[in-house]
Amino acid sequence: MSLPTEITDFLGILDESPVGVSVSRRRDGMVVFANRRFCEITGLGREHCIGHPARRHFADDAQRHEVVRQLRESGEIVDADVRFFRADGSSFWSVLTIRPATLEGEAVNLAWIYDVSKRKQAEQAILDGKSLIRAMLDSSTDGIVLLSPEGTILAVNAAASAIFEEDGEALPGRPVWNHLPAAVAEPMRRGVERVLTLGETVESHHAIGARLFDVHMHPVANAAGRHDRVAVFSRDVTQSHQRRQQLRKLETALEQAPVAVMITDSQGAIEYVNRAFVLVSGYSEDEVVGRNPRLLKSGETAATVYRDMWRRLAAGATWQGELCNRAKDGGLFWEYATISPIRDDDGTVTHFMAVKENITQRKETEQQLVHQATHDTLTGLPNRLLLEDRVHHAIEVAKREGRRVGLMFLDLDRFKIVNDSLGHVAGDQLLKVVSDRLRHTLRRSDTVARLGGDEFVVVLTHFQNSSELAEVAEKISAALDEPVELSGHKVHVGTSIGIALYPDDGDNFNSLMKDADAAMYRAKQKGRNTFCFYDSHMNDEALDRLKLEEALRRALVRGEFQLFYQPQVDLHTGLTTGVEALIRWNSPERGQVSPALFIPVAEESNLISMIGWWVLEESCRQIAAWREAGLAGIKVAVNVSGRQFLNHALVECISDLMAQYRVLPSQLEIELTESTVMAEPERAIEQLNRLREIGIQVSVDDFGTGYSSLSYLKRLPLSTIKVDRSFVRDVNNQSDNAAIVSAILGLADALDMSIVAEGVETEGEERHLKDAGCIKVQGFRYAKPMPADQLAQWMRREKSGI
Template identity: 45%
Template sequence: MGKPVCALPASRSCPSSEAGLPGALLDRFEGMAYRMRIDENWTMEFLSGGCLALTGHDAEAFLRERVNYERLTHADDRVRVRDEIFAALEAGRRFRVEYRIVREDGAVRWVEEHGVGVRDRQGGYVALEGFVQDVTQRKEAEQALHEAERRYRSIFENAVEGIFQSTPDKGYLAVNPALARMYGYASPEEMVATLRDIDQQLYVETGRRAEFLRQMSEYGKVVNFESQVRRHDGSVIWISENARVVRDAAGTVQCYEGTVVDISERKVYEARIRHQATHDALTGLPNRNLLYDRLQQAIENARRNGEIAAVAFIDLDQFKFINDSLGHQVGDELLKVVAERLKSCVRAADTVARQGGDEFVLVLPHQAGCEAVADTVRRIIAVVAEPWAVNGIQLQVTCSVGISMYPDDGQDADALLRNADSAMYKAKELGRNSFEYFSAEMNAHATERLETLNSLRHALANDEFVLHYQPKVRMASGGVVGAEALLRWRHPQRGMVPPAHFIGLAEESGMIIEIGEWVLRTACAQNVAWQRAGLAPIPISVNLSPRQLARGDVVEVVRKALAASGLPPHCLELEITETVVMRDVDKSLETLRQLKELGVCIAIDDFGTGYSSLNYLKRFPVDTLKIDRSFVNDIAVDQDDAAIAKAIISLGHILNLKVVAEGVENEDQRRFLHENGCDDVQGFHFGRPMPADAFAATCLRR
């Protein structure tokens, strides 16, 4: 227990008047005033009335030594309390000590004791006088605060994502280890000390820090703020920041605090998917989708600036003979060589694209006239014809080129491509290894096109259209889970005309609006008829054309079709091509939301051929992604097509979307899609488009 300090004999009892303490006044305080001897038992000589409330014992119990105060002190604290009191006495100062006591009812309470030593005439300490009060609530609050700080510090130190505090103009105040590692620093302290100019040292893009500060000033926060930043070693990564402004009570900005995540892998993945969707897998050139976009841009610029733009359609002569005789591998190598040669002949502003097979297309904007275009094409013909050695064989491949010019040969991308194609065939007819300009006379299909257009104008009124239905099959069960309505034209002279021969004309002429409404009404009515006949209910899919979406009344058209037929909305699926959706993202998003409110299902058709941003895709209220048939054709043998298909399936499932593959024509394709988790499929392998009666008899069960 320790030995008393300068303990001298003292009386056991000491009335309050002798101690100089006005007892009545002290009794009013919350707490206990005392005088005790300095002896082995801390014998009490005086206690105020607060003793009972504090300890559960009245003063008499202590004064008559029925209760020993030191025994009330928590066993773990007794030695420390004596040591701290004696240390204060030896130093000749007051003492203050906090410790625990065990009340009479067994409750443990924290107390704070303040006191002084009382000396006798010889200067030795004989007693203590002081005051003890309950501080349990304060101690518990402090402990809770310490625990909260400990947890916060643990989160701050051990978080996987970066956490920071920064100021508008003085760099970082604090960063956690994760952020220091992310930015390539050995420690948070090194990062804070080194990275003082965030604008110049961190952000790659000029003005990015200014945009961060602008959003903070305007909105009080930034959300998913994506930027490229430089690490300590100079390498560049992509990050996404979420942060908010911290203000004091007066509203003054104290600092910014937020989190940072490294999104470099996601950015690489997005870029890869975007590149695969817009570029040819073999040559790396822009594919048809990107070609169409570049050509539209060239037309718009030429229209705005009063310039000439040209399209050159290039076809390799006798490529099929090389492919068949030397093999597809040699043919592929030849296509890659030709692609590089074509790129070497054009300017940075020009576009070289692969149309498909051995066909290439050049978009040549900002042309001075026909002769400038001719000079470029002559150079291309010469460069392509240069000898090429493969497997010890010297090959010389020539090409035929057709040219169309904006504005004389067409006002839109489709017309220019079509007319350049016609001119290319004329060049082949005239002996190959040459070029021809488009002229109206050489277009052998112009008359047929006009006749088709005229017949198309009367087809709807003459009841010449019919819908065929192709089954959609659930991969897991093999059962039919839907049907796609496909338009056919029963021409009185030409027989059944496939849609590829007239849909483009219908779209160009605007007749697709009426035709599309007829398809929608007919498909809805047919589905209701099947259900009323007791056949298994399935959703029916209808394609919406670009013009239908552009008109702005498509939501009302769909609502009327559902009302007129009585078809439940969930039994109708609308298919919209990815390219169409991305032409005007904001308008498409609003249209899709309104359609979704009707209760119908929405599918993005031909997915992978456009250039959807993942950021936009996750906002679209769609249910299904349809993998374009161009990726399915060689899915079992082409690693690039297989990779794209896997990526689309994975992406769809990540976004909680159903994935459907179209154009499945053989068992190898089916097996690949099944093994990689594709939900549904359609194609000739499962069923060709068929009339309504045949579909019902073949695919629907009562």
């Protein structure tokens, strides 16, 4: 349609309008003009508007039909909310106004649109918020009513409708007083007046029929800030009130109960204690609430009792038993406790209740009777009855743990003379002194008992060998040989001691007593104030070991130890790849002492650790000396005992020694026996990893003689396996040894470890090992252990090819 210039100018003005404007023909609905703002709002270019039907802009067909209907009826549309399409297919809300007009004789519709999407979104948010508030109010279990100053119901929630027993939609507009009993309505009127007058919250409690309600009334302000409405919140507290009454009765009963009552939560935190608990424990309620019942723990109740208690409680059962607890003042008291779980309606344990009867007096009486029956009246020491029970228990434990039990029979040497010359009172005093000295000489874990007269028995359980028993016997002899002041006289008694061992000499109380008694008489025959083992063989052996241990102590101080070194040879090259450091003892009194003799004694005492530290330092010192002499690169393998290996300071000690003597990690190797590694595999793994972190390699000595677990062996960061000499000996002729060596070689290959075969002495053994794939060997066939200076000569000859 061609338009005159004045109309074109008019439409040009409309093009600059901030309101979206379009012009469409009435006869066919085709758009003939769209201003710039219309195109911006719809996202369409003019070419996509002009010449296209206006109806395609409507996003809702129902709205489009309604617009067409109104245009036909009234000829115009005023401020209609309509959704239009954008170019991207999304829709938006617009206010639409359409006016009829005529352009050049053509009937047209002039349309104005305003984008009101944000307003619509805000309106929707308000509607959603109102719905949410309504849902929240209706979900509340409290009754909520909004009242006018006159008491007219303005709004109610579902819970309030249930209280009034009325339809919630019918209640607004009615006076609330019509739905309340007169006894409730009147105080409620006064409450509403007070709320609106003073602007404060009013609380009250009312009964409606058989139900009780807590009522809270709050002022509600209008937009101007004036309080013109009252919000009433009503909570049905009938059940909680009944429960409170029941709990009050129960609490009264508990407070007056003669037994202590404690209630904790499921985690053991104390929530309630009654008066009897306060009286018996000395703790006030404030001092214990929130704390754990273990604050009463005395340490006197056996751990097995607590384990049984928690096992039953964890299973949801009731536990009953006796507990020895400690009061606030430090005193002990005994209780017979019944502890039961408390469950909620779902069966979940929420609390525990303990009802405890004080049985301290009964227990003290029982303990006094038991003590009188099992202890000597004069000295307070265990008597024969208790002694027999303890020996029986010690034997059972020793049987399970593979230990030994030592029983010493003591007889005072000159007691009869003292008793006859100074009287029975002095004799009794002497027995008390002897008892005290025995108690102070022995460990708490040992038992000392009095049989009667001047006879005592000592039972020892934790010892490594018979020489330790000999040491204890010497200490007892020394303690009892000290003079005793009696009635102005200094008397010397001394004692003869007979020693018997389980299981060596007997496997029951009577046999051990008989053997120890016989040994005691033999001690008296030897001159009194001494001791004697039941077996003379054992007696001599124990004394020898004791003397050897003393000599070892002196050897450390005097510097009687020396290191010898045995080369380890590569079978392919014939060259020395390293040496093993072996300790030797040159005793001025005993001559050359075999390691097989003194190492076990050192291991049974603390001496092995001191000797081990000396060996480590001497090895590092010698490596440094060889380096200064031009023999760098010699690798030394040092044997470390199990006690020294598990010492946490081992790694730090080795690091310090390497730094002090400038020894490289590649020059030092640690050798452990298989039994040492497997004694505590988890600790061994930790220690081995620490050694590996500082670059130290570790080999397993005497492999095949212990009980290695492959599951642990593969986790151990080991570098070398040393095949024990017992498997190498005659390996070329012994099929069993050959099979074992082959298996060890295969295992080492699978675990990526090297092999050293020990004790090679013959050409046949060497040939078999070489054919089997063993590369490194050690033994007399190549060299005996030798001092450091001889090894230096050996290494120089090897280098020069002599």
